[in-house]
Structures are given as C-alpha cells and as structure tokens.
Amino acid sequence: MSIGFLGVGTISAAVIRAMSQRGGPAEELLLSPRSEHLSTALAAEFPHCRRLGSNQEVVDEADIVVLAMRPQQLDQALEGLRFRDSQVIASFVAGTPPSQMATLVAPAHRVAQLIPLPAIEVNRGPLLICPAIPEVERAFAGLGDVICWDDETRIRVFSCASAYMSTYYEMQNRIIDWMAARGVEREVAARYILSELEGLAAVGKATPVERLGDLPDEHQTRGGLNERVRRTLSEQGWFEDLTAALDDTYDNAVLRRTGE
Numbered sequence: 001m002s003i004g005f006l007g008v009g010t011i012s013a014a015v016i017r018a019m020s021q022r023g024g025p026a027e028e029l030l031l032s033p034r035s036e037h038l039s040t041a042l043a044a045e046f047p048h049c050r051r052l053g054s055n056q057e058v059v060d061e062a063d064i065v066v067l068a069m070r071p072q073q074l075d076q077a078l079e080g081l082r083f084r085d086s087q088v089i090a091s092f093v094a095g096t097p098p099s100q101m102a103t104l105v106a107p108a109h110r111v112a113q114l115i116p117l118p119a120i121e122v123n124r125g126p127l128l129i130c131p132a133i134p135e136v137e138r139a140f141a142g143l144g145d146v147i148c149w150d151d152e153t154r155i156r157v158f159s160c161a162s163a164y165m166s167t168y169y170e171m172q173n174r175i176i177d178w179m180a181a182r183g184v185e186r187e188v189a190a191r192y193i194l195s196e197l198e199g200l201a202a203v204g205k206a207t208p209v210e211r212l213g214d215l216p217d218e219h220q221t222r223g224g225l226n227e228r229v230r231r232t233l234s235e236q237g238w239f240e241d242l243t244a245a246l247d248d249t250y251d252n253a254v255l256r257r258t259g260e
C-alpha cells in the first residue's frame with residue numbers, strides 16, 4: 001500500500017515519523033514537495049519515504065491520499081487535481097466533513113476525516129477515524145489509540161473536546177512553577193509532576209468507564225489536601241467554567257474559513 005501526503009507540515013511529520021517507526025511491513029510514503037526543508041529531510045531520513053515533484057504525482061501514485069494542509073489552504077491545494085474512483089481519502093482538515101469533502105475529491109468517494117493529535121509522534125493519544133474505512137484503519141493502526149466513529153455530525157464534538165491540550169500544559173506548568181517558587185529545584189518539580197500526571201492518566205485508562213465518576217472521590221481523603229483543593233476550585237466555579245469554555249468553542253469557533 002502507498003500512502004500519499006498532500007501537505008507535509010507539523011501533523012504530517014508526526015504521523016510520518018510514527019508510521020516509520022512502528023513495526024511490521026513499511027508502506028511506501030509519498031510526500032508532496034511543499035515545506036521543502038521538512039519534506040526533503042523526512043525523505044532523506046526514512047528509506048520508504050519519497051518526495052515527489054508535484055501534488056498530482058502524489059495523487060497518481062497513492063492508494064490512500066492524506067489531506068494535511070490547513071483549512072484555508074484546502075481549496076487552492078485541490079484545484080485542478082485529478083483523483084481516481086478507487087482512491088481512499090484520509091483528511092486531517094478540520095471543518096470539512098467527509099460528505100462535503102467527497103464533492104471536492106470526486107470521483108474518489110470513500111472519504112474519512114481523521115483527528116490525529118500531536119502525541120501521535122510518540123504513538124500515544126487518540127486518533128479519530130470517521131467513518132471507519134478498513135484501508136484507513138489498517139494504514140493508521142498502531143498510531144496511538146484508533147477510535148472509529150461513524151456519525152460525521154459529531155466530529156465537531158471530538159474536535160472541541162480535545163481542545164484543552166494547551167490548557168492542560170498550562171495547568172501542568174503552573175503547578176511546576178508553584179513548586180519552584182516554594183523552593184523546589186525546577187528539574188525535580190518537573191519530574192515529580194510529570195510522573196504524577198502520567199500515573200493519573202494510567203489509572204484513568206485502566207478504570208472501567210462506568211467507574212470513572214468515582215475517581216475524584218477515590219483520590220481525596222476526607223478533610224485532606226486533595227479535597228481542599230477540589231472544593232476551593234469547585235466553589236470558584238472552575239469546573240463549570242471549563243464546560244462553558246467547551247460550549248463556547250463548540251457554538252462559536254469557526255473551523256473552516258475559505259478564501260483567506
């Protein structure tokens with residue numbers, strides 16, 4: 001199988017590195033020529049990667065075409081490209097659901113939208129595939145946790161739900177900063193907090209879904225430190241603010257702008 005990437009930017013590079021480092025048979029990865037420095041470097045680093053001369057050459061040679069340009073670059077990138085009926089399209093582009101994308105890549109008609117997150121580079125984190133297409137599932141197998149979902153009207157829910165990444169790191173760093181300000185060497189504070197967060201995520205993942213609601217209470221002692229922090233934040237409306245921020249993003253964020 002050959003997988004062609006139209007757009008070799010941040011997220012494609014992460015996916016290409018992850019695909020190149022997983023075990024099993026290596027697919028041929030075909031790279032479009034833009035982002036010259038990065039696409040040339042990836043082709044030089046991985047023997048099964050080839051940088052081609054044009055977008056059309058990538059489309060002509062690929063069984064699966066990955067669309068990985070920014071939403072506002074999509075129309076220009078697709079202009080004049082000729083796809084094949086038999087081709088499968090895996091789109092990373094936010095804001096254009098598969099049914100709408102199918103009209104832009106006709107006669108290709110098997111289109112999935114994917115949401116890869118940056119942690120894919122270290123083979124972790126979720127990778128949404130909507131709808132499930134067996135060739136796409138096979139092509140992306142082993143890159144974090146593949147989650148298939150068939151209702152494209154809910155893709156926006158997934159996109160908005162994962163939009164807390166920068167908030168998460170801000171929170172992580174604030175706690176490290178707080179420890180450092182209280183006299184703990186920053187390197188030690190970072191190791192301590194990063195290990196704690198990794199442990200919490202591991203416990204969360206190992207807990208059955210129906211028991212997830214118990215975890216907050218299970219991680220605090222009556223009258224203890226955890227209870228105090230959680231109660232203070234609850235009283236300040238911290239958790240409601242988080243839900244409100246997700247609501248606001250879901251209701252108002254524009255994921256696709258044309259003509260910019």
Ligand SMILES: NC(=O)c1ccc[n+]([C@@H]2O[C@H](COP(=O)([O-])OP(=O)(O)OC[C@H]3O[C@@H](n4cnc5c(N)ncnc54)[C@H](OP(=O)(O)O)[C@@H]3O)[C@@H](O)[C@H]2O)c1
Binds near residue numbers: 010034073078116
């Ligand atoms: N970054 C993330 O965490 C993430 C996560 C999920 C989904 N996504 C989605 O993935 C897509 C790419 O995001 P990104 O962060 O990787 O963006 P990026 O780093 O800006 O990469 C965009 C790539 O598209 C190329 N490009 C632009 N116009 C093109 C054209 N006409 N033909 C071929 N290639 C073209 C750019 O080349 P030049 O550098 O030469 O302009 C660049 O290589 C976006 O739609 C985004 O919504 C990103």
